[in-house]
Amino acid sequence: MDKKAMREEAERLMREAMATRNVTVKQGDTVINTTCGKCGAPNKVKAPKGVSRVAYVCKECGAKQETL
Numbered sequence: 321m322d323k324k325a326m327r328e329e330a331e332r333l334m335r336e337a338m339a340t341r342n343v344t345v346k347q348g349d350t351v352i353n354t355t356c357g358k359c360g361a362p363n364k365v366k367a368p369k370g371v372s373r374v375a376y377v378c379k380e381c382g383a384k385q386e387t388l
């Protein structure tokens with residue numbers, strides 16, 4: 321392997337590592353505070369930025385629902 325090929329390989333690996341990091345690190349996630357429609361318990365639900373309706377399961381009673 322010559323120097324040019326080695327440098328290209330290193331750059332390729334770095335790009336792949338950065339792409340993987342971008343996928344695994346979720347930036348801008350928001351936490352929605354919501355109240356269970358069944359038992360009234362407060363729940364914190366993680367949601368991607370810009371999404372206001374998220375399906376979740378109440379931590380107290382286990383009811384499946386969506387945040388409003």
Ligand SMILES: [Zn+2]
Binds near residue numbers: 379
């Ligand atoms: Zn509940």
